[in-house]
Amino acid sequence: MKLSEYAPAKDLLKDKIIIVTGAGSGIGKQAALTFARHGATVVLMGRTIAKLEQVYDAIDAENLPQAAIYPINFEGAVEKDYIDMADKIDDAFGRIDGILFNAAELGERTPLENYAADTWQKILQVNATAPFLMVKSLLPLLRAAPSASVVFTGSSVGYRGRAYWGAYAASKAAQENLMQTLADEEDGTSQVRANSINPAATRTAMRAAAYPAENPEDVKPADALMPAYLWLLGPDSAVHSGKQFDWDSEI
Numbered sequence: 066m067k068l069s070e071y072a073p074a075k076d077l078l079k080d081k082i083i084i085v086t087g088a089g090s091g092i093g094k095q096a097a098l099t100f101a102r103h104g105a106t107v108v109l110m111g112r113t114i115a116k117l118e119q120v121y122d123a124i125d126a127e128n129l130p131q132a133a134i135y136p137i138n139f140e141g142a143v144e145k146d147y148i149d150m151a152d153k154i155d156d157a158f159g160r161i162d163g164i165l166f167n168a169a170e171l172g173e174r175t176p177l178e179n180y181a182a183d184t185w186q187k188i189l190q191v192n193a194t195a196p197f198l199m200v201k202s203l204l205p206l207l208r209a210a211p212s213a214s215v216v217f218t219g220s221s222v223g224y225r226g227r228a229y230w231g232a233y234a235a236s237k238a239a240q241e242n243l244m245q246t247l248a249d250e251e252d253g254t255s256q257v258r259a260n261s262i263n264p265a266a267t268r269t270a271m272r273a274a275a276y277p278a279e280n281p282e283d284v285k286p287a288d289a290l291m292p293a294y295l296w297l298l299g300p301d302s303a304v305h306s307g308k309q310f311d312w313d314s315e316i
């Protein structure tokens with residue numbers, strides 16, 4: 066079966082506590098809504114509060130489990146912010162059943178010889194260091210769940226670097242490696258699993274910024290990814306850890 070054909074149960078994520086980073090727009094917004102529609106309480110994490118509030122309201126309007134908003138800008142956040150995050154989530158929920166590391170920035174599309182050093186550092190900070198610091202601070206809450214799924218968002222340029230993708234490609238490669246390290250460290254010691262998903266070309270603001278000449282209608286919408294995302298966050302993927310999936314991988 067292809068992951069894109071997975072048919073999730075309506076209550077697949079009932080009573081699960083799931084964090085989605087970058088939940089205010091694009092794929093993260095669609096994932097947050099979809100997880101709530103399958104029963105999850107979603108912690109909407111991101112930097113633009115107005116966008117997070119729109120997603121919160123959309124979940125509320127459908128009478129789904131009440132979401133939580135956690136504003137954070139990964140560019141400026143320091144380790145203490147992640148420790149505070151863990152304390153607040155512990156107080157509110159006592160555990161985490163899933164994290165979707167979705168937030169990312171594109172940076173510049175330019176040759177390395179022109180790539181701005183401060184942009185490089187920002188992209189590595191947002192796309193790679195922030196997930197590391199979240200893993201570090203939130204692991205006790207993941208281990209407190211009966212079975213927890215951590216999902217990193219990959220990209221084809223993270224599997225193999227490509228001209229002009231600079232820090233974005235390097236940061237995605239770092240996420241894949243972080244996923245593998247986490248999966249290896251947790252293997253056999255807890256119920257925490259870690260995998261990555263490559264959504265491939267998807268109709269969002271980031272895709273339009275990366276490919277300005279492309280007609281957005283030629284690219285699949287974010288809801289086409291949701292079977293794969295539900296499978297990864299839900300119990301049907303419980304035996305998998307340390308693996309890279311595409312949105313339509315054969316399983």
Ligand SMILES: NC(=O)c1ccc[n+]([C@@H]2O[C@H](COP(=O)([O-])OP(=O)(O)OC[C@H]3O[C@@H](n4cnc5c(N)ncnc54)[C@H](OP(=O)(O)O)[C@@H]3O)[C@@H](O)[C@H]2O)c1
Binds near residue numbers: 093110170191
């Ligand atoms: N779309 C594609 O074709 C494609 C292909 C391969 C991989 N991906 C990956 O899929 C994921 C989602 O991408 P997308 O296409 O949905 O992009 P998007 O529409 O640009 O969404 C990115 C999200 O990340 C948030 N974010 C960015 N910088 C942040 C920061 N400093 N602090 C907190 N949140 C921040 C954004 O918040 P704001 O809304 O406030 O800016 C936004 O919600 C990314 O990891 C991307 O690399 C996408």
